[in-house]
Amino acid sequence: MSRTEQHEGTYHHGDLRKAILDSARELLEEGGPPALSLREIARRVGVSAPAAYHHFRNLEAIAQAVAEQGFGDLAAKLDGARSGDGMHAMGMAYIGFAQANSGLYRLMFSDGLAAKSDAGSALQAMRAQAFATLRKALEPQVPPDQTQALALYLWSVTHGLALLAIDGQLGGAERAQEQIAQVLEVTGRALSPLATT
Amino acid sequence: MSRTEQHEGTYHHGDLRKAILDSARELLEEGGPPALSLREIARRVGVSAPAAYHHFRNLEAIAQAVAEQGFGDLAAKLDGARSGDGMHAMGMAYIGFAQANSGLYRLMFSDGLAAKSDAGSALQAMRAQAFATLRKALEPQVPPDQTQALALYLWSVTHGLALLAIDGQLGGAERAQEQIAQVLEVTGRALSPLATT
Numbered sequence: 001m002s003r004t005e006q007h008e009g010t011y012h013h014g015d016l017r018k019a020i021l022d023s024a025r026e027l028l029e030e031g032g033p034p035a036l037s038l039r040e041i042a043r044r045v046g047v048s049a050p051a052a053y054h055h056f057r058n059l060e061a062i063a064q065a066v067a068e069q070g071f072g073d074l075a076a077k078l079d080g081a082r083s084g085d086g087m088h089a090m091g092m093a094y095i096g097f098a099q100a101n102s103g104l105y106r107l108m109f110s111d112g113l114a115a116k117s118d119a120g121s122a123l124q125a126m127r128a129q130a131f132a133t134l135r136k137a138l139e140p141q142v143p144p145d146q147t148q149a150l151a152l153y154l155w156s157v158t159h160g161l162a163l164l165a166i167d168g169q170l171g172g173a174e175r176a177q178e179q180i181a182q183v184l185e186v187t188g189r190a191l192s193p194l195a196t197t
Numbered sequence: 198m199s200r201t202e203q204h205e206g207t208y209h210h211g212d213l214r215k216a217i218l219d220s221a222r223e224l225l226e227e228g229g230p231p232a233l234s235l236r237e238i239a240r241r242v243g244v245s246a247p248a249a250y251h252h253f254r255n256l257e258a259i260a261q262a263v264a265e266q267g268f269g270d271l272a273a274k275l276d277g278a279r280s281g282d283g284m285h286a287m288g289m290a291y292i293g294f295a296q297a298n299s300g301l302y303r304l305m306f307s308d309g310l311a312a313k314s315d316a317g318s319a320l321q322a323m324r325a326q327a328f329a330t331l332r333k334a335l336e337p338q339v340p341p342d343q344t345q346a347l348a349l350y351l352w353s354v355t356h357g358l359a360l361l362a363i364d365g366q367l368g369g370a371e372r373a374q375e376q377i378a379q380v381l382e383v384t385g386r387a388l389s390p391l392a393t394t
Contacts (some may be wrong), residue, residue, distance in 0.1 A: 005374040017308070026214035055292060063289075066222040084198075103323060109305065109358065109364075110364070115314060124366075127366060128366075132367075135387050144284070146383075148376075148379075149376070149379035149380060149382075149383055150383060152358075152361075152367070152376055152379070153379075153380045153384065155354075155357070155361065156354050156355075156357035156358040156380055157353050157354040157357055157384075158357070159357035159360065160352070160353035160355070160357025160358070160360070160363065160382055161355065161357070163307065163347075163357070163360065164349075164352065164353060164356065167307070168321075169324060170349075175352050179345075179346070179349055180326075182345075182346035182349070183350045183353055185346075185386050186343075186346055186347060186350040187350065187354075187387065188387075189386070189387040190383050190384065190385075190387040192387040
């Protein structure tokens, strides 16, 4: 019995799946989506590639499952912020999520793995779902004929700002937070004359 | 004499450099920054890899030179739009550039090659220069204590919107253009109460 086969035996049912996803997230944070590698995931988890294939048919399927986790985590973070200062708090939470999970964020919202694959289509659907949630949150606050444009505006500015932050283009940590808060404050000015409440 | 050596002989001085950059831009538009490969560039140009190394010390140096071209092209496009409807026209021009050169745009503004390399530092400097130009264009129009936040706001929203557009998240071509114009119109609302003119 080889070393990796022994190691496989140490995983309880379901734990190997979790270990694979945890390692994939580690790799994402170390080097972004290009760092995802089935071989490296298997090495870190301490199993053979075929054992990993037992849970996921390929690397794209792992990326898809990790992105699903990410969209769940992000939704929970935004829900938690909803009780705060409305859109500003949600904007800060959104960008905070991107900063704390930059590799995962790139996978979820930027050019991840092959866009034309099954995983790519699944990712597109997850993004569309996230956008629909934002649109719905805006509905009670803005005129109906403006909802789509305003939701897209908020998504554009938070997405752009998140990427500028994780690409290191907003300066050091403290300066970045200050600038993010300022940009979100400016962002809100476009909404205030419209708010129906 | 091998086929590639014959081919090299057909390049006039300076033309090989241009052919290398043209091929790199082709590859960028076909598959984004990950598609850049010195081997493939050399193959397309019809020279050996060492012949390509004569002009560029490595792939990163090619990427840097292509990004420089891109920042020059973008600046020219924005200058051309300046005579139009101010910020709105410049926003449309910026996003139009990203749509027409999506792989190049990703290289210029998103996670391109290794951020910590010489080419990565050069890219950061080019981005900072582009941002300084935007900041300067805003100066005559907004209060001095708001210039930085407003410039960053405009960069965030156009960067985010450009990436959503080239990632195919704004729908088909016509729908995308309509939505881009709407988002830029909303974006301008945050500026109008501040304008000093």
